[in-house]
Amino acid sequence: MLDVQYRSVLDGFLNYLLIERNFSENTRLSYQHDLERYLLFMQDHIGSLSEIMPPLVQEFITSLYHTGLEASSLARNISAIRSFHKFLATDRILVTNPAENLHQPRQSRYLPSVLTVDETMRILDAPLTQIPAGKFHLRDKAVLEFLYATGIRVSELVNLQQQNLYFDAGFARIFGKGSKERLVPVGRSAIEWTTRYINELRISLVRRDSEDYLFLNARGRKLSRMAIFNIVRQYASLAGIEKEISPHTFRHTFATHLLEGGADLRSVQEMLGHSSIVTTQIYTHLDRSFIKEVHKTFHPRG
Numbered sequence: 001m002l003d004v005q006y007r008s009v010l011d012g013f014l015n016y017l018l019i020e021r022n023f024s025e026n027t028r029l030s031y032q033h034d035l036e037r038y039l040l041f042m043q044d045h046i047g048s049l050s051e052i053m054p055p056l057v058q059e060f061i062t063s064l065y066h067t068g069l070e071a072s073s074l075a076r077n078i079s080a081i082r083s084f085h086k087f088l089a090t091d092r093i094l095v096t097n098p099a100e101n102l103h104q105p106r107q108s109r110y111l112p113s114v115l116t117v118d119e120t121m122r123i124l125d126a127p128l129t130q131i132p133a134g135k136f137h138l139r140d141k142a143v144l145e146f147l148y149a150t151g152i153r154v155s156e157l158v159n160l161q162q163q164n165l166y167f168d169a170g171f172a173r174i175f176g177k178g179s180k181e182r183l184v185p186v187g188r189s190a191i192e193w194t195t196r197y198i199n200e201l202r203i204s205l206v207r208r209d210s211e212d213y214l215f216l217n218a219r220g221r222k223l224s225r226m227a228i229f230n231i232v233r234q235y236a237s238l239a240g241i242e243k244e245i246s247p248h249t250f251r252h253t254f255a256t257h258l259l260e261g262g263a264d265l266r267s268v269q270e271m272l273g274h275s276s277i278v279t280t281q282i283y284t285h286l287d288r289s290f291i292k293e294v295h296k297t298f299h300p301r302g
Contacts, residue, residue, distance in 0.1 A: 006039045009049065013087050024177065026155050034080040049088070054098045057081065061102070078102055115253045119241055120148060124189075126235035136218075140231050142190070142197035143215055143223075147232075147247055149190035150174070151254030151272050154228050154247040161212040162198070167191045176273040184271050255283040 002010065014032055017023040023031070041060050042052055061081075064074055085099040115123070127134070127141040134140070146152065152160070156174050164173040170191070171183045186194075194214075207220030215223045228247050236245050251272070258268050269280040 031080045034077045114256045122239035126238040138197045138201045142194040145190040147250035149187045160214045
């Protein structure tokens with residue numbers, strides 16, 4: 001547990017992120033987790049914040065590296081530490097900034113795990129194969145269909161409200177990072193199952209504090225991120241999928257299947273809500289046979 005002095009400055013920094021920097025709740029929670037681990041390390045090695053020196057900060061980063069932390073997570077930790085110490089120096093809580101020369105590691109590009117079309121269909125059908133059918137099979141089916149139909153982030157899905165569904169037009173309005181909104185097409189299957197869930201199950205789950213959230217739990221509150229994770233893993237297991245998957249796997253799969261089907265990168269970028277097309281380019285890891293077929297079909301000398 002953090003000592004009072006560490007907890008006090010950390011709480012001050014987290015309030016600063018919320019009020020002055022307008023960080024999202026998810027980012028703020030990530031920073032909180034990273035910095036609690038950082039300060040617990042410092043607490044074990046020194047007596048006060050003023051004793052933190054660059055070599056000790058580097059020692060902590062090295063310890064994270066040796067735990068096998070992914071490059072993206074390591075980069076977030078470094079970003080949190082740099083921002084934290086800059087805040088302390090700016091507010092004159094500390095005279096020096098021991099993280100001033102701490103640099104971000106070069107992040108390696110990776111190919112995200114994706115599902116084949118067959119694997120995807122097996123997971124989507126899994127809620128209907130339970131005998132007897134689970135109480136929430138309609139909701140879970142709708143969740144899975146919506147994830148695959150839209151490529152929505154799990155944080156966006158748990159906050160999705162009914163008022164942002166425009167099923168007559170075949171769209172959903174999704175609020176992404178930084179409250180940026182985008183209109184994303186929703187396919188017929190996702191519309192059908194989500195509508196059935198709303199009419200046949202959600203109506204019985206609604207409570208006074210349910211607000212307008214689309215996907216609810218047994219207590220009438222919006223589903224949590226962990227609940228979505230559990231739904232995905234439950235039906236992946238039921239479908240006999242052995243690879244490790246998460247709700248984000250559906251986002252990767254959504255983008256990959258669109259591109260393999262011939263969608264252009266700019267359209268996929270819009271649907272995913274990426275601010276830069278560079279981020280979307282990671283999904284261009286199409287198999288060579290598909291690329292050769294495109295070349296053969298469209299190149300004048302193909």
